[in-house]
Amino acid sequence: MTIRFFLVVAMGILVAAGPCFGDRNNAIETKVLRVFTAKKASYYHKPWKSPDFNELRSSGFFFKDDRSFPHQKGLILTNAHAVSMAQSIRVSNGREKRRYNVRILGVCDTADFAVLQMEPAELEIYERINGKVEPLELGDSDKLRVGDKVLGWGYPLGGEGISKSDQGEISRIEVKAYAHSRDMWLMVQASLQQNRGNSGGPVLKEDKVIGVSFQGMRDSDRINFFIPINLVKHLFPSLQNPGLICTWQLSVQHMFPRLKEYYHLDHDQGGVLVAHIIPGGGPFEFGLRENDILTHIDDNEIDNFGEVYCPDLEQRVLFIEVLNRKRVGDPLVVKVIRDGKTLIIKGVLTRGLPRLVPKLFTGANYFIFGGVGFVDLTLNCIENLGKSGDTFRAKYLDEYPEHPYQKVVIISEIFPEYGLTDSSEYLKRVEKVDGKEVLNVEDLYNYLQSAKKSGKKKALIQIDRNLQIPLDLDNAETLDREIQNKYGILYMKTPDGFSR
Template sequence: MSEKGQFTLLKTKNISLLSGLPFLFLSLFLSGFLNLSAEIESFENIKKGVVQIRVYTQNYDAFSPWASKSVSASSGTGFLIDGERILTNAHVISNSRYIQIQRHNQTTWYEVDILHIAHDCDLAILKAKDPEFYKDAHFFELGDIPELNSPINVVGYPIGGSRISVSRGIVSRKQQSTYAHSQVDSHLVIQVDAAINPGNSGGPAIQDNKVVGVAFQVATRGENIGYLIPTTVIRYFLKDIEDGKYDGYVELGIRFMNSFSTALRKLLKVPDELGGVFVQKVLRGGSAFGYLEKDDLIFEIDGLPIGRNGTVVYDKEDRLDFVEIIDNKHAGEVIHLKVFRKGKIEAIEFPAKIMNNFAYLRNKYDEPFDYFMIGGLLFQNVSRDILQAWINNKETYGGSQFLYRFYYFIEDDLGSDEVSEDIIFYRKLNHRINSTSGSYLNLILEKFNGTPVKNLRHLKQLASSDTSEFLQLKFRDVESPLIFKKNEIQKADDEIRKIYKLEKAND
């Protein structure tokens, strides 16, 4: 009664105010009616293209990698794009065991296939197995990055109900920010003041009947601060998978600082008219490795001047971080830079590369954790997941070496041709054979019987091919190795598997 009553009262009031202007009133009335009709028709189409996603998930356990966690149910949103594809967030379907989808007013839940998933930009593509799902469907087009202070509608299936929901908001900011799903990758995000709740993830943000973003995360502090993945990132993802596989984002691979420091500019004799950023370090494996040098001033990228704060005029006169230019390049595309180096201006170009040694910093999904056991000592590659498990289980004794090598493995160039990944002794399954090994917990394994350990796979190979009577485990920064008799190790590991109910412990 309240909405109908308000509409009626307003209509009556308008007739009273405009009774002397019947033609004007009629034209305004018809215009409003037509706009309302168009909006209603538009929303009917929108409802036909938004997808409710029901997911049954079983996460892997980094601390006890032989065990699986219990199955849990969750939900999210997606939407239809060309090719009968469903676009959603990677975090909606990560570690899934079973997925069902449904559109507005459908009574059947349909099964899907996962076609592509990109954890570094939190996007995924699904496709319904049954063509019936697509009957009378609406497929969305992608729009441009929305203007600041422009209105958007976020559509989805948030918690609190089973029906489709719309939240309205305003675009309040555009900037590079960390994507929470991987915990390390940064891309452009759009900040909005619309209410984005659990279940909204993967839903479209719509402006002028086109998708201008995908809802994906919210601020932990502050009310109604939500974030969208912009269409630049969506288009990057869709272009990447055109060849049937997802490769991922490239990295420039440098540490840099702004160029506001007058003292540093004078020291390096930088002309006042140049903006740009100073290169502090060039990281091994990145695109710039072998091309840029410490103290280079990068003042132009792809013909765009870089300001002293590291930004370029990029989108509709908005300034964005210059790394946004790199972010939009695919592997093999050329990066064009102008740098000021040792008193001279130089033009430098090189191909964009994916930085594979960056992967350990990301959260891991969709595959079990690999590990190896020696006498009840558990070893894994150093990773973000094992770091989080280590913290959650309060196994932090002697962990300073672990923390340093996790955060600075790339930064301080700790890897080499001999060591591609650090291996950590992160947990002990108590048994009489390892009763004296506690002081080695949380240390990085350096050598196995005198041979440098490259990674976990290499450790397994060394252990399986070794014919020595003793096993010597040399840890970094510790002079005395941990020593076991090999025949005792084999017997103890068999007992430990039975005691702790391990399955496939050394596969």
């Protein structure tokens, strides 16, 4: 305590004299920051339990963008997975130990980036100690090509100072699933030497930011990925309006010779088969149907592997990149072959629907009723379950919903007060209640409340393999109150209302 107090006082003395590290305003260690985040480690499979807290360390950097953030200072770019749902966020640099308070301006979980801002009073102190902040300039990632040299900066684990990644080479530019969200976006692979803690740091080419570090491969050396900065700039407006992001869910199948023969297509006909779309979802509302052969999107011809030529990148990428470069409401034209006839569908890009098993960036949907805990299955929940979640992962993770806002509802816990000596075989998917199919946790909760109010005495939960769990509607409230008091449960259902 004495040492910490002395340093604070000493810092106060030096502040009055100006930048205590000399006139080095452009030094990279004052532009690239270490990000300290305190986050809840929630129990998504049993969200009624009180969470633990973890501290995470990552990287970030000062930037400016007058188009999306005019006249704003102290802007910091980092990863969403570092700060999403954070309880507190502070930043520091490689020169000093002081940590500065920042606030979240917006988080884009789907593309794994976030914008923070240093509070004005904090920024004033930061600049007195470190000199005037000269933000890093954002470049043009569409100009990147395979073979280009880039370098990265950040704060990997194992030390306090800033670390420079040796110059690496770009080896791939392609659309792949982001680990944080599982959504498909353009990413760049480079042979940079980066480790945990580098996430959120800038990737530079010719002193301009062309990407944000965000993930790597654990079992491989020098295989790391970064978010192209043009994607970040394109999605800046969605920080205030997430509805601008297209979230189409559709399954397409590559066209091979026998499949072309079945649909009476020429052997050189391009396109992919629309294998599944959600009734009422974005592609459906736009006009696509199952078994359509999607041949063109805007003026781009789709090949049999679902790729189009992107002039900006001067290479082929998955056709989803055309959608990703638009916003909901933008004009869209597609050409399909349906029942042997060529159709041109014109309209505007529509918003999609959530996954059957989504990744959560908010609290979980759950409730406890009659001694049984029900939860919407999420990727977070599967990860919490460890090996026990492998069955759910294999069975549901990549499945598509059959109805809008459909989820997989599971029984996550049967409390001892319910009366079962061994409940393990009942921790499965809820399929029906009183013969009615269950859409999601909210649907099940509303049904049970309505049944109770109507005077019904019992309800029957049917789960996977037709196992049955009866609920005593008459005594459910008394039993649940006992459980809440005994186990110190704060909320018996999602406190801020169920989310879609």
